[in-house]
Amino acid sequence: VRERERARIARDLHDELGQALTALKLDLLRLSNAPPLPAELGRMVSAVEQMIVSVRRIATDLHPALLDDLGLAATLEWYVGEFERRTGIRCGFRSRGVDEAAIDPDRRTALFRMFQEGLTNVARHSAATRVLATLTMGRAIICLRVRDNGRGRPSGDRAGCGLAGLRARAAAFGGRVAIKCAPGRGTTVSIRVPRAL
Numbered sequence: 001v002r003e004r005e006r007a008r009i010a011r012d013l014h015d016e017l018g019q020a021l022t023a024l025k026l027d028l029l030r031l032s033n034a035p036p037l038p039a040e041l042g043r044m045v046s047a048v049e050q051m052i053v054s055v056r057r058i059a060t061d062l063h064p065a066l067l068d069d070l071g072l073a074a075t076l077e078w079y080v081g082e083f084e085r086r087t088g089i090r091c092g093f094r095s096r097g098v099d100e101a102a103i104d105p106d107r108r109t110a111l112f113r114m115f116q117e118g119l120t121n122v123a124r125h126s127a128a129t130r131v132l133a134t135l136t137m138g139r140a141i142i143c144l145r146v147r148d149n150g151r152g153r154p155s156g157d158r159a160g161c162g163l164a165g166l167r168a169r170a171a172a173f174g175g176r177v178a179i180k181c182a183p184g185r186g187t188t189v190s191i192r193v194p195r196a197l
């Protein structure tokens, strides 16, 4: 239910605020009939453009529409591209045996959130230069793996909310999370969730 609410807010944000801002931008542009724009107007236009970008970002963070439209694999692939662009860390994605119709919406969203946390951790903690993410679907389980070539997660590291949340999310579907790492040889986070309870 909370996720459905997020999806609705994301759509409203994207549609209403996004359109209103675009209309505002066009009005501003019409205020001057010939380029170049007066400096103040130019600043207002770029401010509005930034707001449009923010609204889009906030809406997709809330709930990527892609998830419902194209499914999990396509959304992960898209996210990997964004991640690479944002962080400069080379990131690959592979999927095998994925049957989108067989993944229920709750699992789909949960897996996407877990993926986000995994990649965010890579960006924040790993000092990695490469990441490989894989989504595999077997007859009984869905497996999502994020492997980086960074420093490895020292076992004494403080437990944050992120990994705890990851475990809790997986557990909610009867699944579990395994973290493998060796100092200097990277970290692998494997998430396994049954296809159905």
Ligand SMILES: Nc1ncnc2c1ncn2[C@@H]1O[C@H](COP(=O)(O)OP(=O)(O)OP(=O)(O)O)[C@@H](O)[C@H]1O
Pocket: 121, 122, 124, 125, 126, 127, 148, 150, 151, 152, 153, 154, 157, 158, 159, 160, 161, 162, 163, 164, 187
């Ligand atoms: N890919 C990784 N490479 C190296 N260290 C990692 C990696 N992922 C997690 N860690 C270590 O494990 C710790 C716990 O991660 P966790 O996601 O639970 O918390 P966090 O990212 O620090 O904070 P947050 O609650 O915002 O997620 C991190 O602080 C970090 O030291």
Ligand SMILES: [Mg+2]
Pocket: 117, 120, 121, 160, 161, 162, 163
């Ligand atoms: Mg984290």
